[in-house]
Amino acid sequence: MSTSSSATLGAAVATVLGVLLLLVFLGSAEPAPSCAAALPSAGSGDAGETGQGVQGLSDVQLRLARDGVAIGLQRGMSEKVIVAELAAQATESSFRNLANSTVPESLRYANDGVADDHDSVGPHQMRVSVWGDVGIGTLMNPTYQINWFYDQAEKLGAAAEQMSAPELAQAIERSEPAAYRQHLALAQDLYAMFADLDPASMPRTPAGTPAAGCGPSGSGAPLSGEATVFGQAVIDRASRWIGTPYVWGGGDVHGPTSGGFDCSGLTLYAIYHASGGQIRLPHYTQAQQDHPTAQVVPFADRAPGDLIFFTAPGDTDSHHVGIYYGRDENGHDLLLHAPQTGQTVTIAPLSGWDGERMDVRRYELSPPSLGMEEDTPRLSSASSDQPKSLAVNLSGPAHFRRSI
Incomplete structure (x- = not known):
């Protein structure tokens, strides 16, 4: 065999091997997690000072945490800002969309529990007396409240980059000093759990409208009639x-x-x-x-x-x-x-x-x-006297044929 023939054969073999290796790599690569995927099984987590780690969170709480990460990713927020949002949710509401017994109108919306801290509602415990111009229906929308936190972070501009995650949460929520540090480890664990979410899997939102994250969390929609x-x-x-x-x-x-x-x-x-x-x-x-x-x-x-x-x-x-x-x-x-x-x-x-x-x-x-097999606990939030602060994709369904 001539030298040129050997070189040609060698190049062909190398090309075939390269294609095979590429196919093996593509076949073994895991797709990015999507919003449609089931929530991951909670691991042991880092319990932090409060003793509550990822392992102790319910699916309802994990969905709110996931939306905190998903909306942050949609909006291009940094890891520190997203961790700050998670630490704030953990401290304010334990990742629950809370109604308030002192705000009767909030009880008309599906919620994850009832608290009584001043007039604070929702996962970020926004004060109705401060932020209520948008209406109770909007304040009881978890997606709105998560976007609100990121809006406040953007308003801080360069100053936010000089703060740690707990300091940023404090600057936005205006609660007790160092209140958000106690859940920092939990927030970091949750960020790591959902950081690989594929933004392309999330509901698309028109320009200028709030990010929707992974969509409805299951609470925040108005209840009609007398819900038994x-x-x-x-x-x-x-x-x-x-x-x-x-x-x-x-x-x-x-x-x-x-x-x-x-x-x-x-x-x-x-x-x-x-x-x-x-x-x-x-x-x-x-x-x-x-x-x-x-x-x-x-x-x-x-x-x-x-x-x-x-x-x-x-x-x-x-x-x-x-x-x-x-x-x-x-x-x-x-x-x-x-x-x-x-x-x-x-x-x-x-x-x-x-x-x-x-x-x-x-x-x-x-x-x-x-x-009810499980009672919904009456909860108290970690809010202070300072001000705090369902976007559902309602596209019409097709007509469904017979389902068993």
Whole structure:
């Protein structure tokens, strides 16, 4: 073989090997985490001075922490600023969207607990008397409050770069000196947990509008009517799975199966746990609608926590079911549901099913107190006397065909 032939053969072999190595690398590279991914299992974490580490946080708390990171990433915030936001949330509300018993209007919104510190509400405990011009509905929106924190950080400009994360949180929240240092280790652990989130997986927001992060956290939407203990329990049980993938046939009384829920799998899970295990619905929409425990409710009397069944014109059986969530600040009805393949458990406008028959069913137990397996604690925040401070992507759903 000639020298030139050997060189040509060697170059060809090298090219093939290079392509193979590239394919192996691409095949083994893990995709960036997305908002649709399930929340990671909490590790041991660093408990810090308070004794509360990542391991002790619930899914509800982790979702708010994730949105703190996600919105910061969308807005191009530095690690220090995002850690400051997390430390502030941890100190002010323990990552909960808190209503306030001294602000009765705040109780009309889905929340993660009720506190009574002055007139502070939400995850950053914004004072209604200071920041209330935007309205209680906006203040009870966790996404608004997280964006508010980043807005304040931007206003500080170059001065923010001279501060540590706890000092920055203090400058924005104006609470007790060094209050935010106690949760610094926890904030750093949470940042590390979510720092690789892919901003491209998050809801797109038009220029000039607040970043949406990973979308709704499950609290902050208005409640309509008189939400009973049982109805609120149904919402709470289902809301913890917002962002979970739709899987046809997925879900049972224990949670997602095969990685997700379908529409009736989500509702049977929520009703089962809200009833303390006393109501076990079948895994089929029409069978749930006809279940002996189902009370027929006129559409005009719908209340949060009721199930709504959808039947297409000309059909006799319902093909979709969701949980009535209440109304938004503009009076539009909302539905919490598992939509269809390729989507995740979400909150959407009920108007997406205009033209279909909507049947409302209620499964309330008597006495209502049986509707909660876990009591929602009454919480006190770490706010001081100083001022503090759901953006839901409500795009209409498609029409869903029969789901089991």
